[in-house]
Amino acid sequence: METVKYLLPEEKIPQAWYNLVADLPHPPAPVLHPGTQQPVTPDDLLPLFPMGLIAQEASTERWIEIPGEVREILKQWRPSPLFRARRLERALDTPARIYYKYEGVSPVGSHKPNTAVAQAYYNKQEGTRRLATETGAGQWGCSLAMACAFFGLECKVYMVRVSYDQKPYRRAMMEAYGASVSPSPSPETEAGQAILAQDPGSPGSLGIAISEAVEVAAKNPDTRYSLGSVLNHVLLHQTVIGLECIEQMDLAGDAPDVLIGCTGGGSNFAGLAFPYLGRNLAGKGRTRIVAVEPAACPSLTRGRFAYDFGDTAHLTPLVKMHTLGSTFVPPRIHAGGLRYHGMAPLVSHALDLGLIEATSVQQLDAFQAGVTFARAEGIVPAPEANHAVAAVLAEALRCKQEGVSRAILVNLCGHGHFDMQAYTDFAAGKLQNFEYPDHEIALALAGLPSVG
Amino acid sequence: METVKYLLPEEKIPQAWYNLVADLPHPPAPVLHPGTQQPVTPDDLLPLFPMGLIAQEASTERWIEIPGEVREILKQWRPSPLFRARRLERALDTPARIYYKYEGVSPVGSHKPNTAVAQAYYNKQEGTRRLATETGAGQWGCSLAMACAFFGLECKVYMVRVSYDQKPYRRAMMEAYGASVSPSPSPETEAGQAILAQDPGSPGSLGIAISEAVEVAAKNPDTRYSLGSVLNHVLLHQTVIGLECIEQMDLAGDAPDVLIGCTGGGSNFAGLAFPYLGRNLAGKGRTRIVAVEPAACPSLTRGRFAYDFGDTAHLTPLVKMHTLGSTFVPPRIHAGGLRYHGMAPLVSHALDLGLIEATSVQQLDAFQAGVTFARAEGIVPAPEANHAVAAVLAEALRCKQEGVSRAILVNLCGHGHFDMQAYTDFAAGKLQNFEYPDHEIALALAGLPSVG
Numbered sequence: 001m002e003t004v005k006y007l008l009p010e011e012k013i014p015q016a017w018y019n020l021v022a023d024l025p026h027p028p029a030p031v032l033h034p035g036t037q038q039p040v041t042p043d044d045l046l047p048l049f050p051m052g053l054i055a056q057e058a059s060t061e062r063w064i065e066i067p068g069e070v071r072e073i074l075k076q077w078r079p080s081p082l083f084r085a086r087r088l089e090r091a092l093d094t095p096a097r098i099y100y101k102y103e104g105v106s107p108v109g110s111h112k113p114n115t116a117v118a119q120a121y122y123n124k125q126e127g128t129r130r131l132a133t134e135t136g137a138g139q140w141g142c143s144l145a146m147a148c149a150f151f152g153l154e155c156k157v158y159m160v161r162v163s164y165d166q167k168p169y170r171r172a173m174m175e176a177y178g179a180s181v182s183p184s185p186s187p188e189t190e191a192g193q194a195i196l197a198q199d200p201g202s203p204g205s206l207g208i209a210i211s212e213a214v215e216v217a218a219k220n221p222d223t224r225y226s227l228g229s230v231l232n233h234v235l236l237h238q239t240v241i242g243l244e245c246i247e248q249m250d251l252a253g254d255a256p257d258v259l260i261g262c263t264g265g266g267s268n269f270a271g272l273a274f275p276y277l278g279r280n281l282a283g284k285g286r287t288r289i290v291a292v293e294p295a296a297c298p299s300l301t302r303g304r305f306a307y308d309f310g311d312t313a314h315l316t317p318l319v320k321m322h323t324l325g326s327t328f329v330p331p332r333i334h335a336g337g338l339r340y341h342g343m344a345p346l347v348s349h350a351l352d353l354g355l356i357e358a359t360s361v362q363q364l365d366a367f368q369a370g371v372t373f374a375r376a377e378g379i380v381p382a383p384e385a386n387h388a389v390a391a392v393l394a395e396a397l398r399c400k401q402e403g404v405s406r407a408i409l410v411n412l413c414g415h416g417h418f419d420m421q422a423y424t425d426f427a428a429g430k431l432q433n434f435e436y437p438d439h440e441i442a443l444a445l446a447g448l449p450s451v452g
Numbered sequence: 453m454e455t456v457k458y459l460l461p462e463e464k465i466p467q468a469w470y471n472l473v474a475d476l477p478h479p480p481a482p483v484l485h486p487g488t489q490q491p492v493t494p495d496d497l498l499p500l501f502p503m504g505l506i507a508q509e510a511s512t513e514r515w516i517e518i519p520g521e522v523r524e525i526l527k528q529w530r531p532s533p534l535f536r537a538r539r540l541e542r543a544l545d546t547p548a549r550i551y552y553k554y555e556g557v558s559p560v561g562s563h564k565p566n567t568a569v570a571q572a573y574y575n576k577q578e579g580t581r582r583l584a585t586e587t588g589a590g591q592w593g594c595s596l597a598m599a600c601a602f603f604g605l606e607c608k609v610y611m612v613r614v615s616y617d618q619k620p621y622r623r624a625m626m627e628a629y630g631a632s633v634s635p636s637p638s639p640e641t642e643a644g645q646a647i648l649a650q651d652p653g654s655p656g657s658l659g660i661a662i663s664e665a666v667e668v669a670a671k672n673p674d675t676r677y678s679l680g681s682v683l684n685h686v687l688l689h690q691t692v693i694g695l696e697c698i699e700q701m702d703l704a705g706d707a708p709d710v711l712i713g714c715t716g717g718g719s720n721f722a723g724l725a726f727p728y729l730g731r732n733l734a735g736k737g738r739t740r741i742v743a744v745e746p747a748a749c750p751s752l753t754r755g756r757f758a759y760d761f762g763d764t765a766h767l768t769p770l771v772k773m774h775t776l777g778s779t780f781v782p783p784r785i786h787a788g789g790l791r792y793h794g795m796a797p798l799v800s801h802a803l804d805l806g807l808i809e810a811t812s813v814q815q816l817d818a819f820q821a822g823v824t825f826a827r828a829e830g831i832v833p834a835p836e837a838n839h840a841v842a843a844v845l846a847e848a849l850r851c852k853q854e855g856v857s858r859a860i861l862v863n864l865c866g867h868g869h870f871d872m873q874a875y876t877d878f879a880a881g882k883l884q885n886f887e888y889p890d891h892e893i894a895l896a897l898a899g900l901p902s903v904g
Contacts, residue, residue: 002524010457072454076535076830083528087602105557107830109869149827150539169621169872176826176875374628375601378528378559417561417869420621423628 003086003377006248008079013071018239020274020346021232022062023281028349029320031057032307037451040317048217048225052122056233064236066118073117073150077106078240082248088376089396096399097254098392100412101245101272104379108173110414111268112143112228115237119226120147129222130154134184134209136264137163137336137384138170139414140228145179155179156223158186158212161204163336169418184209191215191313205329206265206340211313218315229265230310230321230344238271241411246275249409256287256409258395262388263291263300263358264337266344268413274346277355287409289356291347292391294366296434297330299323299343300351300358302441307451308342318451322348325444331434333363334422335383361390362433367426369393370416382414383422455538455829458700460531465523470691472726472798473684474514475733480801481772483509484759489903492769500669500677504574508685516688518570525569525602529558530692534700540828541848548851549706550844552864553697553724556831560625562866563720564595564680567689571678572599581674582606586636586661588716589615589788589836590622591866592680597631608675610636610644610664613656615788621870636661643667643765657781658717658792663765670767681717682762682773682796690723693863698727701861708739708861710847714840715743715752715810716789718796720865726798729807739861741808743799744843746818748886749782751775751795752803752810754893759903760794770903774800777896783886785815786874787835813842814885819878821845822868834866835874 021028030039042054049057056064066074085098103111123131131153135141141157148155157179164171164183174181184204185192191211195202202208210227217225227234249255259276261269269291279285293300299322308323310316321342328341342348350356366383369390374380381389392410399406416423425431473480482491494506501509508516518526537550555563575583583605587593593609600607609631616623616635626633636656637644643663647654654660662679669677679686701707711728713721721743731737745752751774760775762768773794780793794800802808818835821842826832833841844862851858868875877883 002521003528005462005527007459007462010459069454075457076455107832107867113830146830150830168876169869172872172876172879173832173869175879176823176832176872178827371628375630378565378598378602380559380625380628415559415869417621417625417867418872420624420628420870424620424624427624427627 004084006082006251008244008247010075012244012247013074013078014066014240014243016063016065017236018243018275018278019059019062019064019236020278021060023278026353028345032318032451034314034318048214050122050126050128050224052125053119053233056236057231067121070118070121074114074240079244080105082245084252085377088373091372091376092393092396094396094400095403095405096396097405097407098396099249099252099256099407099409101241102379102412103241104412104415108139108142108146109417110139110143110382111238111241111271112140113146114240115234115267116143116147118237120151120153123224124151124153128153128224130156131226132156132213132216132223133226133228134158134206134213135228136160136206136339138167138174138418139337141179141181142170142173144226144228145174145177148179149177156216157181158184158209160184160206160209160336160339161202162332166334166421167418184212186212189215191315194313203329203332205312207312207326210311211315214311214315229267230342232346234267235270235274235344235346238267239274241271242273242275245272245409254407255285257406258288258290258408260290260292260388260391260408261411262338262384262413263293263343263347264340264384266347268411270344270347272411273356277350290391291356291358292387293358293360294333294335294338294387295360295362296333297339298360299341301360304445304448305348305352306448308448310342318449319345321345322351324441325447327447328444333434334419335387337384338387359391361387363431364433365390367423367431379412380416381412382416383419385413456536458534458703460696460699462527464696464699465526465530466518466692466695468515468517469688470695470727470730471511471514471516471688472730473512475730478805480797484770484903486766486770500666502574502578502580502676504577505571505685508688509683519573522570522573526566526692531696532557534697536704537829540825543824543828544845544848546848546852547855547857548848549857549859550848551701551704551708551859551861553693554831554864555693556864556867560591560594560598561869562591562595562834563690563693563723564592565598566692567680567686567719568595568599570689572603572605575676576603576605580605580676582608583678584608584665584668584675585678585680586610586658586665587680588612588658588791590619590626590870591789593631593633594622594625596678597626597629600631601629607631608668609633610638610661612636612658612661612788612791613654614784618786618873619870636664638664641667643767646765655781655784657764659764659778662763663767666763666767681719682794684798686719687722687726687796687798690719691726693723694725694727697724697861706859707737709858710740710742711861712742712744712840712843713863714790714836714865715745715795715799716792716836718799720863722796722799724863725808729802742843743808743810744839745810745812746785746787746790746839747812747814748785749791750812751793753812756897756900757800757804758900760900762794770901771797773797774803776893777899779899780896785886786871787839789836790839811843813839815883816885817842819875819883831864832868833864834868835871837865
């Protein structure tokens with residue numbers, strides 16, 4: 001039996017995004033203004049985001065229509081395929097039924113364009129001339145650069161220094177799309193200058209890069225800010241993934257017992273998980289939902305659910321999320337997209353409500369899983385996705401030990417074609433695991449702002 | 453109007469490969485034994501290839517059934533999408549209707565797995581334990597490494613030195629699949645040793661790497677040789693591309709006036725072109741068919757149609773093809789997959805019969821075209837594919853100048869995610885064009901073997 005593909009016809013691209021907030025038993029905590037500690041107003045956010053996105057950020061509507069022009073562009077790579085990983089099942093000799101949704105078919109090789117196109121669209125509608133953003137591994141930066149090229153917007157990207165050095169091909173791709181890319185921390189912003197003054201060799205972090213991009217947007221009226229994860233509207237845009245999966249699993253005549261996604265900011269995980277979580281909440285499903293994060297950046301499993309800044313320089317509003325503290329700088333793991341101190345407030349809230357589970361995976365286990373997956377399925381996963389794959393292999397092994405056939409559904413959020421240096425380093429024994437002693441985590445958390 | 457995708461359902465993957473030989477007005481010249489200069493027999497080829505492939509190499513049947521197991525594996529990425537490049541048309545302000553078949557959706561990002569899977573299958577059937585091969589840019593090596601992983605075969609790859617240095621990520625990918633990769637020329641073979649003795653800094657060439665892989669296969673009874681292009685059976689396996697396109701263009705309600713593909717060994721070009729050429733020959737179509745090669749390696753446009761060796765060390769049989777001479781070492785252009793001294797005998801024969809046209813493109817024009825394409829369509833083409841894209845842009849410009857709307861169909865044979873260094877070098881002004889003076893071409897051709 002070979003790997004099976006489940007494809008949907010183009011007209012099955014969802015007509016609307018799914019907003020989990022509408023179905024939550026308790027509403028998420030409000031976003032607070034850092035000065036007043038009062039809930040932010042739309043006007044507070046207008047220097048950073050267009051009103052179309054601000055409205056989505058605060059919406060409690062269950063379904064939000066996808067604009068026709070956005071949907072037309074998504075059709076280039078959507079609906080993305082769902083695969084039954086028969087060859088992997090055989091290689092593992094497991095009774096588990098393993099399904100993977102593959103988002104690597106987009107032009108940049110990941111799920112990120114799903115929201116980049118929508119964000120560029122709303123900004124274009126409202127007269128934005130330039131978008132500023134951060135990027136870790138570069139998946140997001142490439143996606144926004146591409147979307148900006150489609151809509152005729154300029155694009156300025158602050159790329160986390162360690163990834164800028166590790167992944168020059170991602171930078172080259174952003175520049176091919178016409179974007180301007182700077183390593184972060186950079187001397188171009190006050191936020192970057194402050195970090196460089198403390199540590200000229202700083203590897204950077206998503207928190208620092210966000211500060212730089214937010215600062216540029218705040219200071220330039222023709223520039224707005226764009227974020228590749230974390231925020232409600234970003235997670236919303238990714239729900240096309242899970243909505244398609246529900247139809248595709250029906251095609252396969254199956255339903256997931258366990259759903260797995262990797263989490264950095266939370267968007268690919270939420271994109272798959274939230275539509276399924278909505279079904280659970282509506283009593284239509286009983287899928288276990290597991291978020292997998294790197295042990296080197298364990299916001300969900302070891303962080304605190306508390307108000308914190310989204311960035312290091314404290315330019316953003318305060319959001320309640322699982323966090324390691326906004327000054328936490330994760331080690332230089334290759335899964336650059338997962339090197340974020342916080343976690344999407346909605347994902348954090350769902351964990352706090354006990355609606356989902358969280359676990360962490362070490363870097364070496366992640367890459368070993370990636371190699372196993374590649375040899376069986378052909379697709380070489382991105383380092384981020386390898387964390388999810390490692391959890392899938394563990395679950396498949398449990399199925400084997402228990403002699404139980406469970407259906408496992410995972411979001412393979414991107415391919416690793418830009419990340420092969422990581423595989424080379426793994427094969428050469430140059431990668432390592434990371435485990436924080438409790439006192440280091442406690443120290444990082446001690447810096448959390450006091451709220452209320 | 454946004455870019456439009458034309459998808460076929462899975463059951464539309466062709467059931468059989470199309471063999472152009474059945475429809476040619478004159479048969480191609482026979483392959484000759486280098487010692488006797490008599491046509492080779494199947495037994496002559498058996499040390500290198502399994503009988504299943506040898507039979508295809510010599511077949512005159514029009515349709516050759518695709519084995520079920522091969523077809524099942526191809527389903528993972530086939531049928532590949534055909535796109536109408538609306539955004540590119542708009543960017544060019546051309547009345548041309550531009551369609552691209554996109555082979556970058558395979559796990560390795562190019563068309564090469566179409567034949568790799570078939571070759572691994574027949575070898576597995578006939579007891580081969582290990583396959584040896586060459587690779588230029590690494591698209592082929594990755595594809596065969598993946599196919600070998602699927603079938604449990606060992607894989608040994610000789611990678612042209614210049615690409616080994618330029619494209620380390622391709623090497624990493626082959627190794628992730630479990631293949632053993634050596635830069636060529638290598639000290640592991642007599643052929644490699646001889647080249648290194650003459651020129652320790654040799655950049656290598658596909659001709660040299662072929663010699664090494666053939667030598668390893670000839671000397672080891674458990675090892676056979678696998679070639680990623682040039683041979684009839686390889687071109688045959690790629691005809692799934694054109695066969696799908698015929699159905700997809702029907703879906704689009706259109707038919708190509710001009711068909712364009714880039715040519716190195718000829719397989720992606722033939723894969724798209726031969727089914728259309730068959731229709732032309734049957735009086736069912738009048739598509740102009742254009743092969744595009746790099747000006748730096750102009751076998752079709754400046755080489756001679758003559759018997760020559762497929763490799764530099766003269767270990768292969770003699771084939772009649774357009775060639776620059778088997779000792780020709782092309783300059784270090786980034787389109788490593790096009791750095792071959794010869795051209796597929798069937799493509800050469802079709803050109804000799806006046807059934808197709810050939811043109812050449814300079815490296816800088818190719819990359820400029822690639823950037824234009826990427827900004828409009830999102831997909832960053834491989835350097836090889838950029839040559840075809842440049843010809844598309846030129847044709848679209850002619851349409852604009854003439855005020856005529858022609859349908860242009862191009863094979864976008866792979867993405868450039870592994871080749872971003874080339875884009876960086878292009879943006880930095882580090883790439884150059886190459887033009888050979890006539891006397892250099894004449895000198896290279898003077899070394900052709902005398903046959904008959």
